[in-house]
Amino acid sequence: MNLMRPWIVLLCFVLAAPATVAAPVQTPPPATTAPAPAVPANVPLLAPVVVSGVVPGPGLWKVSKGDHVLWVLGTLSPLPGHIQWESHEVEQALAQSKQVLLAPKIKMKADIGFFGKLFLLPTAYGARKNPDGKTLDQVMDAPTYARWLVLKKQYIGDDGGIERWRPLFAAQELYKKALKTNGLSNDGGVSGAVDALAKRGGVPETPVEYQVEIKQPREALKAFKAAAPSDLECFNRTLDSIEHDVPAMTARANAWATGDLEELRQLPDSHRRDACVTAITSAGFAHQLGLDDVPAQLQAVWLAAARKALADNTTSFALLPMNELLSSTGYLARLKALGYAVEAPIGLDEAPAAAGSAAPAPAGSAAAH
Template structure:
């Protein structure tokens, strides 16, 4: 399972079928909420700011052809300024830049179709039968939610009607922002700017799922939506306890401390949320259950093609895929490619990846 790939698939299914849901008048919960404890200690993490270089690049090579891979991480410091001279110079002499693998959902329904489906899409985000969060979970769990909601979201009654999966995602997003963390620290935007300045176009790596009947997709979601309490609980755990560890990992990426990234465990929140999505009946109906395997196959094929055609290429992958014994780079190594971590390169070729750019 690759949790970074499919965590937002549920939201993508809904957004592919309709426009972004509009806010409606909030509904008041129908039952009395449990009391919220007065004092809850939440440790505020400290993250780096200013100019950072990030980690070194992984090197995949065969027959004189090289693919340089940047390991990405989420979350990262929100106020860092990433400037990697190695990445800049590698991109400048690359013939091809591969995007991170992603899911593409295709649903061509037109403007009027979106207008008609909008109410249904909004309804898919809410709990069935008009229930509020305190009616779909036990009292201790809801009490934990109220504490964190008050701290990071505030007095938003509308979110009380959302499914736990959507509420958890909103809480997580707000908690990151409040603790000076962001999804990618501007890394993807910086890479895109470097590619554009070099006159190139990124090569998309994607698995495409076409939704022929978006209305039926929404019905399938409502009828067989994920059982997402485990995802909700893991998100509460992450926001309550894991923010300092997330900050440490973010700082380790920013400063290029690969050893800290290897030893600092990641949160299991994403795994729980991915399992909630891919095990749901609607995911199997729409062909979303095998997304991880499909995206892995698409990226490995794109990497092999780039290594065959180009002397130098560049790609980005989540850091866990670079370090995992069964990750994407491990798959290439098993197929006869040489894979070297930044530490291995430092031991043999300390100046690798910083040669002057050559004309393409």
């Protein structure tokens, strides 16, 4: 529903995994399992400089029941913007797979017809702006606005139009420009590379989506526009993240690219995305749109898809955000609690909370039963 795009794009950004373009991939080797390749000697690790060149990424988690296996790749955002991700392990897993589960995401649906779209067009684009024509300096305190001006000058430049945007949208634009300036990107081409490999091997890809139907789009837009105060936590957390967390983000991106999962688990996460998700799901309009329980709904949808893939196929493949794999309460922890065997990649110790903090791995790792 393109005419509602300004705010639907934002919802999908904070509630779902981002997509990106494909990275170069190699012809898959014979379908045999093998440990993750060693980090190439030519990969620079001069923090906070981002790595570049050909990188292997992390090993795979392995979820199994009987002789049926689901291989899971943990994704991360941001990642280095100038890498060529080439994972022999992923190629081998995909060569054996009968299905690929895409990363879980929210899908917005609003059936309002052609004339309804025409009517909503000015309203939808107005949802990106502050109510009553206010500018950013009028909707936040002076110290916060002063921080914004410093970062805006550094990463965006002289853009007067953005001063009328709601903090939630302005924060997203600032974050996007800051990533690019610091040599980072949404996912380094990983999702595109998996897509290319799947298409090359004729492996069907299955979207994993929680669909939200907007039954009264006009009322929803009005409610969204009226929820502006909830933007400020996301805005402040984004400023914090850009001011203080870029070195940690770069280190996390480097750790993913070089397959150092222990390092990745130890590095702090800014939790900026969590603050922005909360800004939306705690707003008054969220219940009206069915967005107040999105994380739980997404998990339920993915678990159902994963269990079906494991039941139907001897080998399947899935993409999941890395935090869900390293968490003791994440998606794989839930599968482990349901009786599935979960194995962590070689080189990743069992997470501190014995539950299913992440556990799975490619060939040769010890099962975490």
